Amino acid sequence: MIKSIVLARKDVSSNFYSWLGILIFSVFFLAAGILFALVVVKYVGISMEAARNGYQNVEGLIMTHFIFGSLFADLGLVVLCLVPLVSMRAFSEERKQQTMELLFTYPLSDFDIVVGKFLSLIWFFALLIFPTLGYLYLFQWLGGSFEWGPVLAGYLGLLLLGAAFLSLGLFISSLTANQVISALLTFGLLVLLWSLEGLMGLANDPWARWLQQISPLTHFREFTFGIVDLGHVAYFVFFCLYFLFMSLRVIEARNWKG
Amino acid sequence: MAEMAEGRKTRVAEPEAPVMVRMECVSKKFGSLRALDQVSFSLRKGEVLGFLGPNGAGKTTAMRILSGYFPPTEGRVWIGGDELFKNSEQAKKRIGYVPEALNFYGDMRVSEFLDFVAQIKSVPSKIRHAHIEEKIERCGLPEVGHRLIGQLSRGFRQRLGLAQALIGDPDVLLLDEPTGGLDPKQIKEIRHLIRELGRERTLILSTHILPEVSMVCDKVMIFNQGRVVATGTADELESGLRRERYEIFVVMGDRHRKDDALAIFHALPGVDGVTVLEEQGDRVSFSLFAPRGTELRPVISKLFVEQNIPLLEIRASKLSLEQIFLKIVLDEQMAQQEP
Ligand SMILES: Nc1ncnc2c1ncn2[C@@H]1O[C@H](COP(=O)(O)OP(=O)(O)O)[C@@H](O)[C@H]1O
Numbered sequence: 001m002i003k004s005i006v007l008a009r010k011d012v013s014s015n016f017y018s019w020l021g022i023l024i025f026s027v028f029f030l031a032a033g034i035l036f037a038l039v040v041v042k043y044v045g046i047s048m049e050a051a052r053n054g055y056q057n058v059e060g061l062i063m064t065h066f067i068f069g070s071l072f073a074d075l076g077l078v079v080l081c082l083v084p085l086v087s088m089r090a091f092s093e094e095r096k097q098q099t100m101e102l103l104f105t106y107p108l109s110d111f112d113i114v115v116g117k118f119l120s121l122i123w124f125f126a127l128l129i130f131p132t133l134g135y136l137y138l139f140q141w142l143g144g145s146f147e148w149g150p151v152l153a154g155y156l157g158l159l160l161l162g163a164a165f166l167s168l169g170l171f172i173s174s175l176t177a178n179q180v181i182s183a184l185l186t187f188g189l190l191v192l193l194w195s196l197e198g199l200m201g202l203a204n205d206p207w208a209r210w211l212q213q214i215s216p217l218t219h220f221r222e223f224t225f226g227i228v229d230l231g232h233v234a235y236f237v238f239f240c241l242y243f244l245f246m247s248l249r250v251i252e253a254r255n256w257k258g
Numbered sequence: 259m260a261e262m263a264e265g266r267k268t269r270v271a272e273p274e275a276p277v278m279v280r281m282e283c284v285s286k287k288f289g290s291l292r293a294l295d296q297v298s299f300s301l302r303k304g305e306v307l308g309f310l311g312p313n314g315a316g317k318t319t320a321m322r323i324l325s326g327y328f329p330p331t332e333g334r335v336w337i338g339g340d341e342l343f344k345n346s347e348q349a350k351k352r353i354g355y356v357p358e359a360l361n362f363y364g365d366m367r368v369s370e371f372l373d374f375v376a377q378i379k380s381v382p383s384k385i386r387h388a389h390i391e392e393k394i395e396r397c398g399l400p401e402v403g404h405r406l407i408g409q410l411s412r413g414f415r416q417r418l419g420l421a422q423a424l425i426g427d428p429d430v431l432l433l434d435e436p437t438g439g440l441d442p443k444q445i446k447e448i449r450h451l452i453r454e455l456g457r458e459r460t461l462i463l464s465t466h467i468l469p470e471v472s473m474v475c476d477k478v479m480i481f482n483q484g485r486v487v488a489t490g491t492a493d494e495l496e497s498g499l500r501r502e503r504y505e506i507f508v509v510m511g512d513r514h515r516k517d518d519a520l521a522i523f524h525a526l527p528g529v530d531g532v533t534v535l536e537e538q539g540d541r542v543s544f545s546l547f548a549p550r551g552t553e554l555r556p557v558i559s560k561l562f563v564e565q566n567i568p569l570l571e572i573r574a575s576k577l578s579l580e581q582i583f584l585k586i587v588l589d590e591q592m593a594q595q596e597p
């Protein structure tokens with residue numbers, strides 16, 4: 001486990017030494033900033049409306065739901081677009097640089113390697129999303145009011161969603177040395193999974209509902225409303241475990257050249 | 259010539275020294291290609307072994323199996339007392355490996371990378387800094403400690419390869435073509451370093467350069483097309499070469515009589531290097547070396563018939579040890595012609 005952390009730290013710092021890493025970081029921070037700004041605009045609009053209608057302080061829980069619900073759903077989409085760019089490097093980069101040969105000969109288990117890679121992705125992802133808490137503080141400082149509980153639930157959902165996406169990306173990156181293929185394939189699969197949620201409207205037969213249960217969006221939605229349901233948490237945990245297991249199988253097979 | 263005489267070691271490990279590396283009937287297939295075919299050997303603590311062979315002979319494949327990079331298709335490997343692909347973390351702690359390709363993380367600095375390796379190899383944090391400094395010093399890296407690895411020359415990358423292998427003070431060092439792609443001055447420096455390391459550790463190096471093994475190694479194994487075609491000290495091999503030997507292949511059709519067949523081969527005058535190449539169903543194939551000028555095929559056929567062992571095939575190899583050496587020498591000349 002300690003060795004996984006050592007591995008992860010190497011990857012995270014190499015991410016921040018690369019242009020791509022810095023770019024992803026900046027894009028996410030900016031996109032989140034724009035989305036927050038829209039929230040603030042909406043908030044101001046609603047409170048002015050409320051004041052005109054004679055309500056004193058429309059705030060707290062209802063406001064939080066109303067405003068941040070859509071914010072987290074939008075952030076989820078940004079995550080969907082950026083995750084393939086984060087995860088594509090994981091194994092593909094080692095394969096391209098042909099550094100797996102050394103890694104495999106160090107006293108590390110394949111499990112250590114896969115966990116280390118996953119940890120590095122989550123670590124980088126956490127570094128992406130937590131700075132956006134700054135926007136919330138700013139919002140509060142400017143006089144906006146909301147409840148922290150549901151917002152933190154939203155963050156938890158975002159983290160779980162990111163982890164699940166990253167585990168899928170990790171698996172894909174273990175299959176190819178080509179980062180472009182890795183990113184595109186991951187993106188395609190994520191979009192596919194994401195869009196399964198829309199099936200509810202199309203049909204009501206058990207198949208559609210079953211497929212819908214596979215979609216991460218179905219399970220992410222309640223987090224954006226500020227609700228933490230253990231069933232949904234379990235879904236994301238199993239999602240991650242499944243793809244980590246698949247990655248482990250690929251690594252164990254050592255079926256690549258070089 | 260002077261360098262050779264100075265470098266040649268006459269030391270042979272004491273017989274009671276523990277066995278550090280052992281391969282038992284190791285084969286590796288890539289699809290239908292047999293990159294390694296039934297290779298067995300053992301190496302005692304402190305010995306220096308050279309894998310010699312032309313390009314494509316299977317040296318890198320053997321190195322990669324010994325390093326734990328990938329498991330063999332068949333056979334087993336022990337490092338110290340641990341079976342490499344069963345107890346692999348324990349076994350890998352005893353190994354330092356310098357791959358032929360010398361690919362490291364290009365975006366890391368030399369000292370940063372060595373620190374990473376030291377943590378992976380569980381060097382205690384109290385001594386880690388001093389440990390790394392010592393390896394940097396030892397391998398002649400102080401001037402590039404803060405450089406990015408991606409910007410290092412081949413010579414420095416080779417030194418970095420040695421430094422990362424030495425971290426954690428492993429008992430066994432594996433060096434794949436350690437002088438490949440270096441200029442003559444660098445080759446001299448690296449050979450000097452290798453000789454020093456060979457005094458204190460069990461060491462295996464691979465090369466396609468003939469004089470290199472005799473300069474550095476106690477024992478030599480010659481590979482060709484995945485098979486070990488000769489083993490011995492450099493001196494033995496040279497005199498064996500002068501005697502001239504040729505190889506005979508025998509295929510028999512009853513695996514239960516394998517020991518009888520082996521007994522026949524071992525009883526033949528002048529024969530050595532008897533190995534079982536393959537067992538497939540009832541078919542067992544062997545290879546053995548015989549002195550040139552003797553014709554052993556009729557003798558073998560007669561003995562097989564007398565003992566009622568089904569003989570399916572017997573033929574002499576087209577490729578003699580001498581020809582293999584020639585191929586190695588030609589390879590070397592070609593390599594020298596490249597810039
Ligand atoms: N990963 C691989 N996949 C398929 N064939 C391989 C692979 N690695 C090596 N080979 C083949 O195995 C044979 C032995 O190669 P190698 O061990 O690299 O030889 P050497 O190091 O002695 O030059 C060659 O024919 C090579 O093409």
Ligand SMILES: [Mg+2]
Pocket residue numbers: 314317318319358435
């Ligand atoms: Mg090679």
